[in-house]
Amino acid sequence: MKAVVLGSGGWGTALALVLCDNGHNVTLWSHNPAKAARMQETRENPLLKGVPLPEALRITGDLDCLEGAELVVCASPSFAVRETGKKAAPYLTPQTVLVTVSKGIERDTNLRMSQILQETVQYKCKVAALSGPSHAEEVGLRLPTGCVSACPDRAAARFVQDAFMNDCFRIYTSYDIIGVELAAALKNVIALSCGICSGLGFQDNTKALLMTRAMAEITRLGEQLGGTRRTFGGLAGMGDLIVTCTSMHSRNNRAGILIGQGKGVKEAMEEVGAVVEGYYAAESIHQLAERENIEMPISHCAYEILYQGKKPKDVVLELMTRAKKDELLETTWL
Ligand SMILES: NC(=O)c1ccc[n+]([C@@H]2O[C@H](COP(=O)([O-])OP(=O)(O)OC[C@H]3O[C@@H](n4cnc5c(N)ncnc54)[C@H](O)[C@@H]3O)[C@@H](O)[C@H]2O)c1
Known part of the structure; x- marks a missing residue:
């Protein structure tokens, strides 16, 4: 499956590694092209020390990577989720499942992250949330971790579960986003x-x-x-x-x-x-x-x-x- 992770902080990078481990075709996008180029070259994210990035992981600052993606993960800090959603929106289709993994509430509107994404993509695709007790540093080391994939649409929640779940990353589903x-x-x-x-x-x-x-x-x-x-x-x-x-x-x-x-x-x-x-x-x-x-x-x-x-x-x-x-x-x- 073609998957794109938007946001190359610690969490976006760790989740991109999980998706790579699961055999997906994964691109990690950074809003900072210089940072993307550095990571592409060094095959390392300084936020995940000692965790090499596999050759199969593509790292870019170019949003064209979203073309044809079936799974899009938004891993920006919460203050940048609206901006990231707006940038991604033109590339998404009704078949895309968009997943928010950011933890916060938008200042001024008090909206949840999935609500912001739904607004920015104009309700074009399904939006799920993936959350739970999960430090990026430990997921990067493949230490046993569990999260919840939440979406009122059961098929979308399961799609996210299937994409991420492996023998060190256990995913439960929930309707209660x-x-x-x-x-x-x-x-x-x-x-x-x-x-x-x-x-x-x-x-x-x-x-x-x-x-x-x-x-x-x-x-x-x-x-x-x-x-x-x-x-x-x-x-x-x-x-x-x-x-x-x-x-x-x-x-x-x-x-x-x-x-x-x-x-x-x-x-x-x-x-x-x-x-x-x-x-x-x-x-x-x-x-x-x-x-x-x-x-x-x-x-x-x-x-x-x-x-x-x-x-x-x-x-x-x-x-x-x-x-x-x-x-x-x-x-x-x-
Ligand atoms: N770190 C974790 O263990 C962890 C685990 C679960 C959830 N989360 C959540 O994931 C989200 C991202 O956390 P993180 O730890 O990866 O953050 P981070 O601080 O490691 O990285 C944030 C990234 O966002 C980028 N960024 C800064 N301004 C931006 C902008 N305007 N647009 C797009 N990108 C921008 C930065 O370059 C940086 O790469 C947060 O909401 C956090 O709560 C983090």
Whole structure:
């Protein structure tokens, strides 16, 4: 099958390798032609150190590579998904399956990535989302990993499953693209918050408390926006929350640690040196939670630290001294 991966960052490159391993005819497109030429020559992506790129993988900055592609993967950072979708649109046909693997919510519109892509391609083809606990560095090393291919169209979800699945990359299908995409975007803010806890010197108890209560609030918002509750306990939800909150591969976690240690927000993001999607998602979540009238105390506190200059220590005290609650809000006592 002819497949094109748009975006030659760590994740786009790792997914291109999976598709190559599975015997597909794969092209990796970079928006930066000089970078494409360098990778084509060195057969390496500096973001995936020690992982050679196979000769069969073509790397280019030319969008003509999209001609006739059956599978197109959009692996741009979330802020560039609309731009990438617009560039790709003229090449896509109703037979193409377009897959978003970016984790975020668009600033200003608060749209999910698949919604942006559907808009840019004018609903011409099927759009699926692939998400789950999956660090590019580990997928590049072919370490066992699992993700979810989500699309309301079952055949498209299965098409993506078939394209990517192999003995070290296990793919489940789901109809719940809303839940899968929201879980992926919302958890980045929690990874940042978890990092802040580590930076403040808090340990395992605090992080477990934060992750569990964060999952409760993410699920509340996700359900309100049309996601299925069980998705948030699955790979794209709890799975991805665990992996981003506990790993130094996560930029959100790393940025949070620096902020917890006392660095300014801008300074921390510069030091991480790559897109910290949780920073942008925090603003969208704040707006969505207000619009939908959903209580999201942890995400709200992250917003106060990131956008309103509140001190992490003060915010933690605020969270710990909130009014007493039942854990299971939805249930009644027997
Ligand atoms: N890295 C991972 O392990 C991982 C895993 C799952 C999902 N994701 C998601 O995949 C997306 C991409 O992440 P990544 O880690 O590959 O990012 P990255 O930071 O490694 O790479 C981003 C790439 O985007 C390119 N880029 C910058 N501006 C652009 C523009 N205007 N148009 C098109 N491309 C542009 C950069 O050149 C770079 O190659 C993100 O949404 C991320 O959340 C990443």
